[in-house]
Amino acid sequence: MTELVESLLRGLGTGSVYALLALGFVIVYKATRVISFAQPAFMLAGAVLVTYLAGPLGFWVAVPVAAVLTAGLALGVERVAVRPMVGRPAFVVAIITLGVDVAVRVVVNGFIGLDVRHVGDPWGLRTVTIPGTGIDLQQRHLAALLATTVLIGGMFAFFRYTRMGLAMRAAAYDQEAALAMGVSVGAVFALSWGLAGGLAAVAGTFAAAGASVDAALWLIALTALPVIILGGLDSLPGAVVGGLAVGTIQELTATYQQHAPWLGGNVSVITPYVLMLLVLLVRPYGLFGTREVERV
Amino acid sequence: MGRNRPSGTGPRRIAAATVALLLCAATTACRGGDTETDASGVKTDVGVTAEPCPEAVDRNKGCIYLGIISDLTEGPFRALAVPITDAQKAFWKRVNTAGGIGNYEVDVTRWIRDNKYNPQTHNQVYQEMKPNVLALAQTLGSPTTAAILADMKASSVVAAPAAWTSAYAFEDVIVESGANYCLESMNALDYARQAHGVKSVLAVHLAGDYGDDAAAGAKLAAQSLGMTFNAVKTDSGADKQAGAIQAILTGRPDLVILTMGPADAAAIVGQAAARGFTGRFIGTSPTWNPALLQSAAAPALLARYEQTAPWDTYSADTPGHQALRQALGQITPNDGYTSGWVWSYPLKAALTKAAADGDLTRAGLLKAVKSLSTVDYEGMLPSGAGNYAAGPNDGAVRVTAVYRPDRAAPTGVIQVRPLTAGPTATGYDLDRPCYEKL
Numbered sequence: 001m002t003e004l005v006e007s008l009l010r011g012l013g014t015g016s017v018y019a020l021l022a023l024g025f026v027i028v029y030k031a032t033r034v035i036s037f038a039q040p041a042f043m044l045a046g047a048v049l050v051t052y053l054a055g056p057l058g059f060w061v062a063v064p065v066a067a068v069l070t071a072g073l074a075l076g077v078e079r080v081a082v083r084p085m086v087g088r089p090a091f092v093v094a095i096i097t098l099g100v101d102v103a104v105r106v107v108v109n110g111f112i113g114l115d116v117r118h119v120g121d122p123w124g125l126r127t128v129t130i131p132g133t134g135i136d137l138q139q140r141h142l143a144a145l146l147a148t149t150v151l152i153g154g155m156f157a158f159f160r161y162t163r164m165g166l167a168m169r170a171a172a173y174d175q176e177a178a179l180a181m182g183v184s185v186g187a188v189f190a191l192s193w194g195l196a197g198g199l200a201a202v203a204g205t206f207a208a209a210g211a212s213v214d215a216a217l218w219l220i221a222l223t224a225l226p227v228i229i230l231g232g233l234d235s236l237p238g239a240v241v242g243g244l245a246v247g248t249i250q251e252l253t254a255t256y257q258q259h260a261p262w263l264g265g266n267v268s269v270i271t272p273y274v275l276m277l278l279v280l281l282v283r284p285y286g287l288f289g290t291r292e293v294e295r296v
Numbered sequence: 297m298g299r300n301r302p303s304g305t306g307p308r309r310i311a312a313a314t315v316a317l318l319l320c321a322a323t324t325a326c327r328g329g330d331t332e333t334d335a336s337g338v339k340t341d342v343g344v345t346a347e348p349c350p351e352a353v354d355r356n357k358g359c360i361y362l363g364i365i366s367d368l369t370e371g372p373f374r375a376l377a378v379p380i381t382d383a384q385k386a387f388w389k390r391v392n393t394a395g396g397i398g399n400y401e402v403d404v405t406r407w408i409r410d411n412k413y414n415p416q417t418h419n420q421v422y423q424e425m426k427p428n429v430l431a432l433a434q435t436l437g438s439p440t441t442a443a444i445l446a447d448m449k450a451s452s453v454v455a456a457p458a459a460w461t462s463a464y465a466f467e468d469v470i471v472e473s474g475a476n477y478c479l480e481s482m483n484a485l486d487y488a489r490q491a492h493g494v495k496s497v498l499a500v501h502l503a504g505d506y507g508d509d510a511a512a513g514a515k516l517a518a519q520s521l522g523m524t525f526n527a528v529k530t531d532s533g534a535d536k537q538a539g540a541i542q543a544i545l546t547g548r549p550d551l552v553i554l555t556m557g558p559a560d561a562a563a564i565v566g567q568a569a570a571r572g573f574t575g576r577f578i579g580t581s582p583t584w585n586p587a588l589l590q591s592a593a594a595p596a597l598l599a600r601y602e603q604t605a606p607w608d609t610y611s612a613d614t615p616g617h618q619a620l621r622q623a624l625g626q627i628t629p630n631d632g633y634t635s636g637w638v639w640s641y642p643l644k645a646a647l648t649k650a651a652a653d654g655d656l657t658r659a660g661l662l663k664a665v666k667s668l669s670t671v672d673y674e675g676m677l678p679s680g681a682g683n684y685a686a687g688p689n690d691g692a693v694r695v696t697a698v699y700r701p702d703r704a705a706p707t708g709v710i711q712v713r714p715l716t717a718g719p720t721a722t723g724y725d726l727d728r729p730c731y732e733k734l
């Protein structure tokens with residue numbers, strides 16, 4: 001039982017990172033109807049920024065500063081590479097984001113250098129024991145879960161209670177109608193990219209907490225792709241639920257895969273994709289995605 | 297539209313294209329394939345020119361071009377690969393300054409390419425440089441080199457590897473140095489039994505020649521020493537180690553043998569220790585990076601990890617190590633430099649022998665490699681190392697050193713056992729690549 005609960009908690013910690021990344025994907029998709037493949041690069045850029053800023057500023061200041069700087073980078077990319085493509089097929093814009101991802105990562109890799117870098121988080125690999133249970137929980141997983149909860153709460157409040165949040169929801173629902181009502185769709189696009197960049201930076205930091213930042217860190221962001229398909233491409237709750245579900249399933253599989261050795265030694269790596277396929281068989285638009293109805 | 301073309305145009309175009317192709321082929325052959333004889337009577341073919349090297353010390357000498365294919369930008373071993381490459385540039389510069397190879401100097405700067413640790417990319421850049429180089433001063437990685445090995449054998453392209461798989465002992469075109477992963481793991485188990493009383497072993501390894509070879513060595517040694525043995529394959533990526541960590545925690549072996557990149561190794565050691573694992577870890581030489589001492593896994597690494605290595609670390613006191621440090625000047629010590637330097641000695645010996653034999657063609661160089669019975673490593677490996685003429689088993693180098701992390705050491709590790717051949721590795725008959733026995 002202890003092993004099961006510890007696995008679940010580890011999974012929630014890892015899943016929090018996936019959820020933050022997936023939120024970024026979904027926010028951009030809802031605003032622009034484009035899947036931004038630049039998210040992995042923003043995640044890597046944010047984590048690398050923290051490795052540089054944590055020394056002079058300290059970890060707690062470095063993370064928000066890196067998130068703001070990464071949001072600025074994302075805004076710049078949106079303005080230079082994506083905004084001119086408004087009105088073009090979504091597929092074309094998605095391919096452009098793929099190019100942006102490669103370009104940004106090449107530049108960021110130059111800042112990583114040869115050795116692995118560290119975000120300087122205060123948790124390391126230390127654990128806390130939940131009183132009276134004997135259940136150990138890694139501090140970094142707890143921190144990731146708390147940070148994700150706070151950020152998600154802030155995001156939902158923003159969309160629900162602010163004028164800009166309302167404008168973003170309106171633009172996501174019907175861009176032309178929103179334009180007609182005076183909503184600046186350009187500002188919505190820009191803010192979406194900025195938010196996605198900031199979330200990716202925080203996700204990258206937590207992905208590297210207790211571990212290292214190297215050029216391969218961006219690969220973690222690819223797990224967010226099955227998460228958003230699983231949760232529903234245009235669903236913010238779907239991104240959160242999908243991220244946490246994928247994290248816990250992955251961790252549970254790793255813990256109990258010994259009972260099915262015929263599956264190989266590292267089957268947990270493919271579980272996000274298996275889970276996605278299983279969900280799509282039953283719900284083709286994901287768990288919380290909007291069913292598209294077209295007249296024929 | 298084709299129907300309106302004047303009759304006869306098609307055949308004329310085909311004929312013109314055929315002539316152009318033949319001319320191209322002939323030009324290429326003249327440039328890169330025909331055997332020529334220089335003024336001093338030395339035969340040459342590909343990658344050897346009468347013109348001086350781009351950065352020649354003596355502009356009256358010709359140039360031998362050697363290629364380097366390494367993991368220079370984004371692959372998992374770039375922290376080792378870049379210093380390996382820098383050390384090789386320094387090595388051949390030293391050779392040139394000392395008079396070169398016969399009437400030639402050696403260039404390893406014109407054809408340096410990045411393989412991103414990807415076999416397809418490796419083959420692509422190899423094909424690109426192949427018409428222009430005599431041999432390869434470096435081909436980094438076991439799985440990547442496997443992608444070009446058949447072509448190398450067919451074209452007699454000799455190469456110094458940046459890897460230690462036991463398969464290289466069976467390949468004439470590869471001039472390997474030091475104990476292979478298989479023998480290194482055997483030495484690791486001999487050491488661990490003696491130093492830590494180890495009775496059970498788990499090998500956590502990447503798939504392919506690198507990981508499989510080390511795991512096979514551990515398996516063969518465990519069988520020989522009466523230890524229990526298990527193996528689990530893992531993937532590259534610090535986020536992909538959950539299965540391996542769980543296997544360690546479930547099996548609770550006395551010793552875990554690691555064969556992967558440094559970030560992966562740190563993730564496994566750190567997280568397994570954080571979840572209560574109290575056994576030992578020994579990683580093959582590519583698992584170490586001094587920057588890991590700043591990671592969250594540092595306390596676990598300091599307490600539970602040791603590294604095996606096929607030669608002494610950067611700060612050792614042999615003539616070869618001294619020459620290495622002198623050639624590189626002020627750099628941050630890293631054993632990538634040591635490895636790049638050591639790996640270059642056999643190719644230098646083979647080129648010197650081929651030049652002395654008057655045959656610097658690819659075939660001549662391969663013949664020289666096969667005839668080498670010793671290589672002067674300037675004390676970096678024991679005397680007798682580099683006996684390619686003796687065959688895989690008799691020529692194999694079987695010594696391994698053991699290191700442990702130490703914050704005060706220049707490369708972050710300090711020696712706990714000097715280069716030693718354990719009884720298991722000494723008695724092992726290397727009759728085929730070890731990974732075939734996993």
